[in-house]
Amino acid sequence: MTAKKAAIIFLLLVTICSFGFAQQPLIEVKAQVDTSVITIGDKITYSIIIDRAKDLRIIRPGEGINLGSFEIKGYHFPKPQVKDNRVIERFDFTISVYDTGTFVIPPYPVAYFPSDTSKKYQVVEAPAIEIHVKSVLTGSAKKELKDIKGPIDIPFNYKFWISVAAVLVLLALIGYLLYRLYKKRKERGYLITPPPPPRPAHEIALEALNKLFASDLIEQGKYKEFYSRLSEILRTYLEGRYFFPAMEETTREILTGLKENEPSEERYRELEYVLTLSDLVKFAKYVPDEREIKESREKSLQFVEATKIVFAPQEEEKNGAQEPLMVEEKKEGT
Incomplete structure (x- = not known):
């Protein structure tokens, strides 16, 4: 192989490698869990992984991020890894949930500034992840049915029935007094003033x-x-x-x-x-x-x-009655 051919092959390899690096985005955000199927109360490790250009400014996730129905039990942020002008940062959260069913860890937005002079941020999201939570109960064994007990003789309780009669008489008396009070106030309004309607x-x-x-x-x-x-x-x-x-x-x-x-x-x-x-x-x-x-x-x-x-x-009707009309106000352009 001549020196000229070797030089041409070297230039082609450099061009291909440069093109490959140029295609890598400024920032990539991934989300992962160590398991997606748990029983109630189990702990999961949820990780946000950010692969970005070394000089790219980002707003890093904090300790109290919103993870929907999941509670954060702990967190660990390892030291960033630097390789070939790229920085890989990992944010691990130990989370748990105390209910059964299917739950979703919501997408997490990571804000970054495309350049050092950028004043406006852009957002890339870590994808949502579904977690399936199963109950720890597996169902009990079938219990043996017992025989039906025979009838029990209950003696007549005079004190009990006298108490019941006294309560009924008292309730009837209270009802009568309330009815008389209602009749007296009927012309003046409500017996009990209703609460005001809730504010809009x-x-x-x-x-x-x-x-x-x-x-x-x-x-x-x-x-x-x-x-x-x-x-x-x-x-x-x-x-x-x-x-x-x-x-x-x-x-x-x-x-x-x-x-x-x-x-x-x-x-x-x-x-x-x-x-x-x-x-x-x-x-x-x-x-x-x-x-x-x-x-x-x-x-x-x-x-x-x-x-x-x-x-x-509403406009007053012929009989003089007037009812409120609900109108939804739309202000376009405000």
């Missing part, structure tokens, strides 16, 4: 939002407390407005439920922005800038105002 969900939400925005949590640097409260207010409003258990659902499940109830794409995007940013601050220790905080406030108020239900009176 949007009134409660707007009041809570304004109180939160007037607080000094942001000025004190308490971003996690601020966004935890903001997420709780919006989830409570969604339960009262759309009647689904938003407090028990993940952000992805909430957004899926909202699409089925709220046709407006703009409303969907407003809620998606606020809840996603809240998750990053609560679970990934992300520190939002002034613009993101301002947008969180504006989009939260806009979402509640645009999706609230208002009540308007």
